[in-house]
Amino acid sequence: MRQLFGVALLAMTIACGPTAQAAETEYDPAKVSESLKAIFQFGSVATKQALNANTVTLISGTIGGTYVQFGADLASVLDDGNKLRVLPIVGRGSVQSVADILFLQGVDLGIVRADTLDYLEKKGFAKDIKKQFTYVTKLYNEEMYVIASKSVTNISQLNGKKVSVDLPNGGTFVTAAVVFERLGLKPNFVYIEQRIAMEKMRAGEIDAVIAVGGKPYKSVSNFNDNRFHLVPVDYARPLQGDYLPAVLTSKDYPNLIAEGAKVDTIAVPAVLAAYNWAPNTDRYRKLALFVDAFFTKFPTFQNPPFHPKWKEVSLAAPLPDWQRLPVAEQWLKSHNVEAVTRARFDEFLKQSPATAANVKTDADKEALFKQFQAWEAERNAKAQVHSR
Secondary structure (H helix, E strand, O other): OHHHHHHHHHHHHHHHHHHHHHHHHOOOHHHOOHHHHHHHOOOOHHHHHHHHHOEEEEEOOOOOOHHHHHHHHHHHHHOOOOOOEEEEEOOOOHHHHHHHHHHOOOOOEEEEEHHHHHHHHHOOOOOOHHHHEEEEEEEEEEEEEEEEEOOOOOHHHHOOOEEEOOOOOOOHHHHHHHHHHHOOOOOEEEOOOHHHHHHHHHOOOOOEEEEEEOOOOHHHHOOOOOOEEEOOOOOOHHHOOOOEEEEEEOOOOOOOOOOOOEEEEEEEEEEEEEEOOOOOOHHHHHHHHHHHHHHHOHHHHOOOOOOHHHHHOOOOOOOOOOOEOHHHHHHHHHOOHHHHHHHHHHHHHHHOHHHHHOOOOHHHHHHHHHHHHHHHHHHHHHHHHHHO
16 A cells, blocks of 8 residues: 555656646746737726727738838837837738828828829829828838840830839839839830739730839849840939939849849839828827837847848938928937938038039939938948948
8 A cells, every 4th residue: 555655646746746847947928028918918998098009000011022021120129019019011002001091090100102192193183192191201212123025125115015013002103104204105004913914024915014112122033034134224314303313233133134234223212101190199199109119229120130221211311392290300300310411411422522513403402412312322231231
């Protein structure tokens, strides 16, 4: 009997041993995670109200695009549980994002292209639309890609040809429409999702595919067919009012550019935009929470593992004809960010005395500032390469 009791006691000790040890070594995740605490306490009315009061939603872009990656980066860095929740939403492109910010309940912010609002207003889709929007910051420049057969060496050869410009609720068709119109070209636009359009181009059903996005742009990087290449887009005078010069290299897209070669193109700014809420509203309060967290933690975004396009972002860079969100403007002034930007602009002028001497009108000043933005983006990109 004693032997049986001893065996039973030993078995109980063995069975209970790991459990007791686990209790000592395992930790309660709720002790270190604000999000889990919130979930566990969700039955509390106060918790529910606090979570909703400090949640900011951001409409981004389509799967595989740069907007989605920026949205994910913002959530990764800024979302700290119930103090500030950042919820990125997969969007359908710049035009749809404008509509979502205006009309979709609960959308606080969105990433849109700078030329989209101009297009909607000039074409009569909206009146005084820029008065309904504010911007937190200009983000980065999105390059334009014209992919066509190697027999096409100039964009003018696409006049009258069948050219895909993505779906009509995105921003690519807007940029393409503006660019071709200003260059006096009239291609036959078709609205096909980019991946499908590229397959149709392979099959000879369409002549070219237009894409607009921050490099490295996934759909362009993934297109491999040695019959096609990137067609240059010159920085012609009709484009200089709204666009920036840009250069693509074989390092950017070895699948479409010969080794050591470069391709000129244009770029359009991407903008972090919001509805123009009155300062005494709760929606404005949430935007203020976001701005403080975003601007305070901004240096984090300009280092790996975040998207390389963050290197191009200058928080204080002005956006012509747009009004900045007042709380964002106040933050920049109180932290002396504008003074730093002016110092960099002065450096640019010193390095370009001939250009500075030609500034005689407001239009000249605007063109000069756009060149400065391009220069600064190139400098940031070079710094990124050297830091690797």
